[in-house]
Amino acid sequence: SAVISQKPSRDICQRxxxxxxxxxxxxxxxxMFWYRQQPGQSLTLIAxxxxxxxxxxxxxxxxxxxxxSRPNLTFSTxxxxxxxxxxxxxxxxxxxxxxxxxxxxxxxxxV
Amino acid sequence: xxxVEQSPPDLILQEGANxxxxxxxxxxxxxxxxxxxNPWGQLINLFYIPSGTKQNGRLSATTVAxxxxxxxxxxxxxxxxxxxxxxxVEDSGGGADGLTFGKGTHLIxxx
Numbered sequence: 154s155a156v157i158s159q160k161p162s163r164d165i166c167q168r169x170x171x172x173x174x175x176x177x178x179x180x181x182x183x184x185m186f187w188y189r190q191q192p193g194q195s196l197t198l199i200a201x202x203x204x205x206x207x208x209x210x211x212x213x214x215x216x217x218x219x220x221x222s223r224p225n226l227t228f229s230t231x232x233x234x235x236x237x238x239x240x241x242x243x244x245x246x247x248x249x250x251x252x253x254x255x256x257x258x259x260x261x262x263x264v
Numbered sequence: 265x266x267x268v269e270q271s272p273p274d275l276i277l278q279e280g281a282n283x284x285x286x287x288x289x290x291x292x293x294x295x296x297x298x299x300x301x302n303p304w305g306q307l308i309n310l311f312y313i314p315s316g317t318k319q320n321g322r323l324s325a326t327t328v329a330x331x332x333x334x335x336x337x338x339x340x341x342x343x344x345x346x347x348x349x350x351x352x353v354e355d356s357g358g359g360a361d362g363l364t365f366g367k368g369t370h371l372i373x374x375x
Contacts, residue, residue, distance in 0.1 A: 154309075186362045190305075195350065195365045243305050249360040252297055252312035253352070258305045 155180050155248050159256030166236055166263050173232045174259045176246035181226035186253075187219070190243040199244075202229045236263045266291045266355045270366035277341055278374055285336040285369045287351030295354035296327050297363065298336050302347050310336070310349075341373045 156179045166172050176185065187199040199219055200210045208221040222230045233240055241263045246256045267290035277283055289296070298310040311318050311325040313334065318325055322342075327334040338345055348370050352363035 184360050188362075195367045196307075196352075196363075198362045198364075201362060245307065247362070252295065252309060253354075253363055254309065255299075255307045258307070260305060 154252065154254050155182060155250040157246060157248060157254060157256040159246055159259060161259055162257060163260040164262070166261065168237050168263055170236055171232055171234045172236065172261060173230050174244055174246075175230050176228070176256050178227045178248055180250070182248040182250065183226070184249065185223065185229040186247040186249075187221065187229075187231045188245045188247060188255075190245065190258075192241065196245065199231070233261065236261075238263045266293070266353060266364050268351060268353055268364055268366035270349075270351050270369050272369060273367065274370045274372075276372045276374065279341060279343060281341050281373075283338045283341060283371070285338075285349055285351075285371075287334040287336070287366055289332050289334075289351075289353050291332070292356040293329065293353040294356050295363070296334055297352050298325055298334070299350040299352065300345075300347050301350060301368075307350070338371075343373045343375055346371055346373045 158177045185202045188196045190196045198211050199214045200208045202208045202221045202223040204223045220232045243258045245258045247253050269288045271286045296314045300308045313325045313327045315329040322339045324337045348368040350368045352365045
């Protein structure tokens with residue numbers, strides 16, 4: 154199955170700033186998925202990123218807050234914009250390759 | 265959208281005990297996976313099992329798609345089995361849509 158490299162693994166950020174998370178896949182994939190896991194909670198899908206088109210966002214998530222890039226079939230970024238402490242979460246990317254595989258996650262703390 | 269319910273929400277066992285975790289889902293699925301999230305937040309895929317039975321060492325899983333449930337069995341538990349176990353499904357619509365996660369079972373194995 155696909156191998157995903159995600160970075161950074163963790164970061165502590167000041168409120169009002171932005172953080173960009175990167176995911177690199179070792180094979181070409183049509184779609185990449187971004188999830189959020191708030192403290193003590195389950196994973197929630199933020200958006201689906203398809204190369205060559207705008208990302209599709211789930212209810213409750215908007216492009217201005219979570220802009221996504223998908224410049225090619227092996228790479229995607231998620232930006233968390235204008236952060237507040239409520240954005241403190243683990244963010245994970247995922248691809249479908251005979252089942253879904255996940256990156257190792259980015260643990261974000263906003264202070 | 266599809267609903268995923270996991271039980272029990274919490275489980276505390278002694279090392280060596282066996283356990284059964286359950287996942288109920290509300291609609292037909294293309295994909296069902298069981299994951300283990302370790303204390304560092306990493307999500308490990310245990311089984312890709314939209315139907316049937318699979319075994320991997322001390323772990324096995326069964327999905328009865330017609331009755332919309334899946335079971336994860338852990339035998340001879342070890343302290344390293346501690347963590348959160350998630351069931352996640354992809355509904356049966358066309359294409360890759362991402363996964364819907366249950367709330368998880370938090371398992372603690374005591375020495």
